[in-house]
Amino acid sequence: MTELETRLNRLSLRLDHTGMRVEQAVLDALEALANGDVSAGEAVNAHDVVIDREEVEVEQECIRLLALYQPAAIDLRTLCTIIKVNSDLERIADLGAAIGRGVKHAVRGNLELGDHPAFDRLRQGTVDILGRTARMLSAGEASNARRIIELDSKVDEEYRMLIQDVLAGLSPDMGDSEAVLTILNLAKALERIGDLCTNIAEDIIFLRTGDIVRHSAAFGDNDV
Numbered sequence: 001m002t003e004l005e006t007r008l009n010r011l012s013l014r015l016d017h018t019g020m021r022v023e024q025a026v027l028d029a030l031e032a033l034a035n036g037d038v039s040a041g042e043a044v045n046a047h048d049v050v051i052d053r054e055e056v057e058v059e060q061e062c063i064r065l066l067a068l069y070q071p072a073a074i075d076l077r078t079l080c081t082i083i084k085v086n087s088d089l090e091r092i093a094d095l096g097a098a099i100g101r102g103v104k105h106a107v108r109g110n111l112e113l114g115d116h117p118a119f120d121r122l123r124q125g126t127v128d129i130l131g132r133t134a135r136m137l138s139a140g141e142a143s144n145a146r147r148i149i150e151l152d153s154k155v156d157e158e159y160r161m162l163i164q165d166v167l168a169g170l171s172p173d174m175g176d177s178e179a180v181l182t183i184l185n186l187a188k189a190l191e192r193i194g195d196l197c198t199n200i201a202e203d204i205i206f207l208r209t210g211d212i213v214r215h216s217a218a219f220g221d222n223d224v
């Protein structure tokens with residue numbers, strides 16, 4: 001194994017660990033939300049700086065490897081994938097932190113998530129996709145990546161249904177405006193997590209096959 005391959009393997013392992021850490025952060029934020037635990041939500045938000053630091057360190061190492069080795073073929077694809085996935089994981093962590101910050105608004109606005117079954121379905125779908133994504137970073141199988149892309153369409157549908165339900169239930173005087181704004185922000189964070197997991201899945205497909213599948217439906221490619 002070459003020195004470059006060794007360092008790429010180390011980076012891939014760091015990315016795998018980051019994926020598990022990001023997944024746990026989102027799960028912790030959702031648990032804090034379910035329990036109305038403001039301090040736990042704030043802890044998730046505070047911990048986000050650790051993931052931010054890791055994202056910067058991984059990106060810096062990728063830049064060093066590009067400069068030192070000028071990689072080509074699969075090594076170049078691997079580096080490109082690590083850079084992009086690393087960025088998307090950090091953005092997912094940011095959304096987890098946003099959910100953590102949202103706990104205090106949910107509590108203050110007396111938000112009853114039990115009144116919105118679509119939110120629970122959206123939460124479950126997002127947690128499923130995020131878990132699959134974290135595990136995929138270890139296996140890196142394109143078939144798992146394609147399944148994530150398929151499942152994200154269901155998350156998008158649940159998000160649309162939730163928005164319709166919330167807007168349909170608005171009171172004329174908007175007395176519950178803080179609760180409405182909070183659930184809309186929380187739902188958007190979950191929907192964006194699904195989108196970012198799809199981005200990661202597309203990058204894994206690129207790594208394993210060399211195929212660029214972003215926006216494939218718009219160009220009439222239904223292979224994914």
